[in-house]
Amino acid sequence: MKKSLALGILIGIVAVIAVFIFVTRYSLLVTKPTSDTRLQAAATINPLADIVSQIGGEYVNVTTILPPGASPHTFEPAPEQISSAQNVKLFFAIGHGLDSWLKPIVDSVPNSLTVTVDRNIQLRDLPLDQRDVDQPNQTVDPHYWLTVANAKIISQNIADALTQADSIHKDAYAANLSSYLAKLDQLDKDIKAQLSSLSKHELITHHNAWGYFSDAYGLKVVGTFEVSPGKEPTPQQIADLQSKVKQYSVTTIFSEPQLSDQSLKPFVQDLNLKIAVLDPEGGINNMGYIDLMRYNAKTIADALK
Numbered sequence: 001m002k003k004s005l006a007l008g009i010l011i012g013i014v015a016v017i018a019v020f021i022f023v024t025r026y027s028l029l030v031t032k033p034t035s036d037t038r039l040q041a042a043a044t045i046n047p048l049a050d051i052v053s054q055i056g057g058e059y060v061n062v063t064t065i066l067p068p069g070a071s072p073h074t075f076e077p078a079p080e081q082i083s084s085a086q087n088v089k090l091f092f093a094i095g096h097g098l099d100s101w102l103k104p105i106v107d108s109v110p111n112s113l114t115v116t117v118d119r120n121i122q123l124r125d126l127p128l129d130q131r132d133v134d135q136p137n138q139t140v141d142p143h144y145w146l147t148v149a150n151a152k153i154i155s156q157n158i159a160d161a162l163t164q165a166d167s168i169h170k171d172a173y174a175a176n177l178s179s180y181l182a183k184l185d186q187l188d189k190d191i192k193a194q195l196s197s198l199s200k201h202e203l204i205t206h207h208n209a210w211g212y213f214s215d216a217y218g219l220k221v222v223g224t225f226e227v228s229p230g231k232e233p234t235p236q237q238i239a240d241l242q243s244k245v246k247q248y249s250v251t252t253i254f255s256e257p258q259l260s261d262q263s264l265k266p267f268v269q270d271l272n273l274k275i276a277v278l279d280p281e282g283g284i285n286n287m288g289y290i291d292l293m294r295y296n297a298k299t300i301a302d303a304l305k
């Protein structure tokens, strides 16, 4: 009798524990955030998507619209890019002509909001000889994400937009912002140290993406191979570049993975130059913003030391 009572109590305890475990695990499962509860966001280019994901953390799902290896200057969205954006609530864009192909995508998504991340950014005018003759209204250089100081402003703008769209998680966005800003400060110090004692400072680049970077880190873009990205230079432009190579004793031309180097190669061979690859987008090796900036700084430092 005593034995069966003890056994009964034991079975009872085990049953209570089992029910308890089942209930807690089940409730954990149902309250765990799923991809459906996260704020759905998209960014036009990879560096911007990475910064959104750094600030958004676990509460934001962000996709990149520009496919890896594509140039934002020549991209046109395909139907699958438009259809895959249909659940997006917040679109993040650079603006100033870089990603105007976002408009047909946004227009197809009702109740979405577009945030251009340029607020408080000191925009730079394109030098006259680096303006695209086919786009006479394009007078502002849109490549402003390529300095760390501007990435800090962009991060703040992204945090503000996420907080406005999803105020429940504003503390998490503020905490993520402050830890990311600290990483960017370190990055800026490292790049300044790396580029402060180069023997040369002049760059000839594939297209005009590196003006902000050069202004911030004591370099100068003296020539651009393709003034209109994706279009071959004219014989006059080639002759101008050849004289700049001689004038500044240039040894390296900075190419980019998003643009074809078909017409660059004979130019480089004729003048016995080297090619180094800079990457403004970071889509190919799936580099985040910080790794991308470190990669570009190292590439320039190695070529100009």
Ligand SMILES: [Zn+2]
Binding pocket: 073, 143, 207, 208, 209, 280
């Ligand atoms: Zn560009």
